[in-house]
Amino acid sequence: MGKVLMKGNEAIAEAAIRAGCLNYFAYPITPQSEVAEYLSRRMPEVGGVFLQGESEVAVSYMIFGAAAAGARVFTTSSSPGISLMSEGISYIIGAQCPAVFVNIMRGGPGLGGILPSQADYNQATKGIGHGDGRLLVLAPASVQEAVEMVMTAFPLAEKYRNPVMVLGDGLIGQMMEPVEFPDHLKTEPSNKDDWATTGMDNRKSNKRNLVRSLYLDPVQLNENNLILKRKYEQMKKEEVRFEAYHTDSRYKLLIVSYGTMSRVCKTAIDMLAEEGIEVGLIRPLTVFPFPEEAVFEAAAREGCKAVLSVEMSMGQMIEDIERSVRGACPVHWYGKCGGEVPTPEEVIEAVKQLI
Amino acid sequence: MAKLFSKPEALADQPTHYCPGCTHGVIHRLVAEVIDELGIRGRTVGIAPVGCAVLAYNYFTFDFQEAAHGRAPAMATGIKRVRPDLIVFTYQGDGDLASIGMGEIVHAANRGEKFTTIFVNNAIYGMTGGQMAPTTMPGQRTTTSPFGRDTEESGMPVRIAELLASLATPGYISRQTVIKPKYIKKAKQAIKRAFTYQMEGKCFSLVEVVSTCPTNWGLTPVEAVKWAEENMLPYYRLGDFKTPENN
Numbered sequence A: 001m002g003k004v005l006m007k008g009n010e011a012i013a014e015a016a017i018r019a020g021c022l023n024y025f026a027y028p029i030t031p032q033s034e035v036a037e038y039l040s041r042r043m044p045e046v047g048g049v050f051l052q053g054e055s056e057v058a059v060s061y062m063i064f065g066a067a068a069a070g071a072r073v074f075t076t077s078s079s080p081g082i083s084l085m086s087e088g089i090s091y092i093i094g095a096q097c098p099a100v101f102v103n104i105m106r107g108g109p110g111l112g113g114i115l116p117s118q119a120d121y122n123q124a125t126k127g128i129g130h131g132d133g134r135l136l137v138l139a140p141a142s143v144q145e146a147v148e149m150v151m152t153a154f155p156l157a158e159k160y161r162n163p164v165m166v167l168g169d170g171l172i173g174q175m176m177e178p179v180e181f182p183d184h185l186k187t188e189p190s191n192k193d194d195w196a197t198t199g200m201d202n203r204k205s206n207k208r209n210l211v212r213s214l215y216l217d218p219v220q221l222n223e224n225n226l227i228l229k230r231k232y233e234q235m236k237k238e239e240v241r242f243e244a245y246h247t248d249s250r251y252k253l254l255i256v257s258y259g260t261m262s263r264v265c266k267t268a269i270d271m272l273a274e275e276g277i278e279v280g281l282i283r284p285l286t287v288f289p290f291p292e293e294a295v296f297e298a299a300a301r302e303g304c305k306a307v308l309s310v311e312m313s314m315g316q317m318i319e320d321i322e323r324s325v326r327g328a329c330p331v332h333w334y335g336k337c338g339g340e341v342p343t344p345e346e347v348i349e350a351v352k353q354l355i
Numbered sequence B: 001m002a003k004l005f006s007k008p009e010a011l012a013d014q015p016t017h018y019c020p021g022c023t024h025g026v027i028h029r030l031v032a033e034v035i036d037e038l039g040i041r042g043r044t045v046g047i048a049p050v051g052c053a054v055l056a057y058n059y060f061t062f063d064f065q066e067a068a069h070g071r072a073p074a075m076a077t078g079i080k081r082v083r084p085d086l087i088v089f090t091y092q093g094d095g096d097l098a099s100i101g102m103g104e105i106v107h108a109a110n111r112g113e114k115f116t117t118i119f120v121n122n123a124i125y126g127m128t129g130g131q132m133a134p135t136t137m138p139g140q141r142t143t144t145s146p147f148g149r150d151t152e153e154s155g156m157p158v159r160i161a162e163l164l165a166s167l168a169t170p171g172y173i174s175r176q177t178v179i180k181p182k183y184i185k186k187a188k189q190a191i192k193r194a195f196t197y198q199m200e201g202k203c204f205s206l207v208e209v210v211s212t213c214p215t216n217w218g219l220t221p222v223e224a225v226k227w228a229e230e231n232m233l234p235y236y237r238l239g240d241f242k243t244p245e246n247n
């Protein structure tokens, strides 16, 4: 299959099917409703499950029930919907089940707006639900990358028995771009016999399985949290992904930016280079785990005088950048958070104010 | 010598944490007996609520999931949609099902999800220490209605069986009780019927069980039975409110 022109949301939907995920539960919300619309037609064709739940709260538990019963399962939503799902996500993390959540972010807080935003950065990387849980968070910058990330999200969720989030801004869902779908995922869903509630008769051992997040014994609860912590440490070792752009130049300033925003930054960097102003870029592909070492090394490079975080949020990524830069140089912010995507000219202006 | 009485295979050989005179234990036993009689233990998944029955999985010997407060019907939906071959039931209290989880149960019933719900109505929040539930009787004192439930403020108790029976989607909706031995046989029949409809892939099924909570009612087990009979049964009438045949 060659390249096809597709809207991001539809490509995300198709990517899940190609990842062998034939189970989808969701509740409509702009700007990602096309995923549900597409799958309401497509799932019956492939013998899959499509269900529109009564709320995002309910959907998150449909995902939990299905995942705990051993199925590959996913949902898509946008910011206010993810807030409601975060209750269920916390239980899924505590019970150690794999599932994929796609957040096509819009502006907030509250009802906010329906235009693109990156304002759920902290929610996704630090504050999803209550308790000590975390998500592995992938941040695509193109429709092609959204497809690839959705397809890798399922095996990652199964590797860690932890939910994985694909965090895209509204533009990723709404724009049309040519995409090429990779072959159907070869990996079989992992063996779930020792934990999933697949029915005792359907397993070799006749031990019953129990999926729960309640540990009334403090020692056991601490133990469960240590298991989770070890998983997050392993993610930090094995799953960090990033792209370095224009970092072989003698840049004076380093931009850190992800998603759609990073593409604008690349254009700005190219335009600046023509003027003889060199700027480097580190683009996190995983925002948790954050590419700390890459950001540190790029910021500590000789000649680099400052770091600029460019995001469609009021500077939520800055804490992660500052933690990574470890004082090597000052960290600044530029962004907009109302639904407008800053233009290359605006990014250039922000850069010039710093150098 | 013939064995006249034995523990169902689906029931674990474990003392429970329920208070003396609590009906949760009786209801567990009926569910276990039905599962044994239908021979479905190896393909059953139970879903525990948040409430006194949160540890129900300790008392059964088959697969179990533990839900968040009120969300068991959404979890059951998730399981049943991806694994229609499994037999799935939720076991929920009245705070869990009729308050925080009202949305989930109504929509699951209305979609006609093919699972079974055992709904334990004891007119109070047991686990958290006896607060008012949507099912609390008018005038009933609880820790959050110390002067008795004021229906001007809190409305009348919610009758779940009647409410769900009013949905146009076919289903099996029954209300039973286990407060006295004379009611138990019928309660078990209803539970068996509910699971049978599920096995036939027919419809959503729910059995509401009028129950006691002597501890939080502040009564002895014997007084609690009397109180339930005098106060609850006239309001929460027993019987089948809907069957798929007479929808």
Ligand SMILES: Cc1ncc(C[n+]2csc(CCOP(=O)(O)OP(=O)(O)O)c2C)c(N)n1
Residues within 6 Å of the ligand: B050, B051, B052, B053, B069, B092, B093, B094, B095, B096, B097, B120, B122, B124, B125, B126, B127, B128, B133, B213
């Ligand atoms: C989201 C959430 N809110 C509140 C609670 C606290 N809580 C635990 S059990 C319960 C009430 C349970 O009462 P009921 O469902 O009637 O069951 P019973 O204990 O009487 O069997 C409440 C409010 C919780 N665990 N989670």
Ligand code: SF4
Residues within 6 Å of the ligand: B017, B018, B019, B021, B022, B023, B024, B052, B122, B126, B127, B212, B213, B214, B215, B216
């Ligand atoms: S508090 Fe009430 S419902 Fe809970 S175990 Fe005791 S008697 Fe039963």
